[in-house]
Amino acid sequence: MSIKICCICEFENAKYKCPKCKKFYCSVACCSKHKENCTGSIESNNCDIENSDSTEKTNVPYSFPTEDTVPIEKLEQLRYSKDLKNYLKTSQVRDIITEVLKDNNPTKAIANAMTEPLFVELADACLKVVEPSEEERPC
Incomplete structure (x- = not known):
């Protein structure tokens, strides 16, 4: 291989x-x-673009990967999502995220956050980036 x-x-x-x-x-x-x-x-050698901060490879291994662990490279793609950036401009979304980060029980906090329609939309926008359907893939 x-x-x-x-x-x-x-x-x-x-x-x-x-x-x-x-x-x-x-x-x-x-x-x-x-x-x-x-x-x-x-x-031809048509891929001679130098690495920049936004494309550098990140070698941060997960301590406890699971079958649901999203590769770092896919997570890095989130920074390019216009939809995601628009959701993050909303104070309600930022407040929900802050509460999740502060909570001692993150699983419970995420479950509570998922009762908010705007947060569900944010989660869907994230999934659309890291797990696009065949029709949505740009290349």
């Missing part, structure tokens, strides 16, 4: 491949950066 390295951020488990040039990329952000320079040629 070969290692598929993202041509943008050099993440070693890239899951997506450009249909034009067949180079691998790992995320929506890397796909967008790749598309800006893709010439469609398999031979």
Whole structure:
């Protein structure tokens, strides 16, 4: 099994491949950066974008990963969601998040937060980014 390295951020488990040039990329952000320079040629080295703070690979292992653990690379994609940013502009959402963070029982706090329709919309916006359906994938 070969290692598929993202041509943008050099993440070693890239899951997506450009249909034009067949180079691998790992995320929506890397796909967008790749598309800006893709010439469609398999031979050309068209992915020479230097790493920036927003695309650097993060090697923060989870202490207790579960089957529901979302990879760090997918979580990093949240920063590019306009919908998510709009929800975070709402003081009600920020207050709910603050209460969840302060609570000694985070499971209970999240359950309470999920009774608020606006927080449910925020959670759905997050899921849309980290687990997009086939139709919603940009590349």
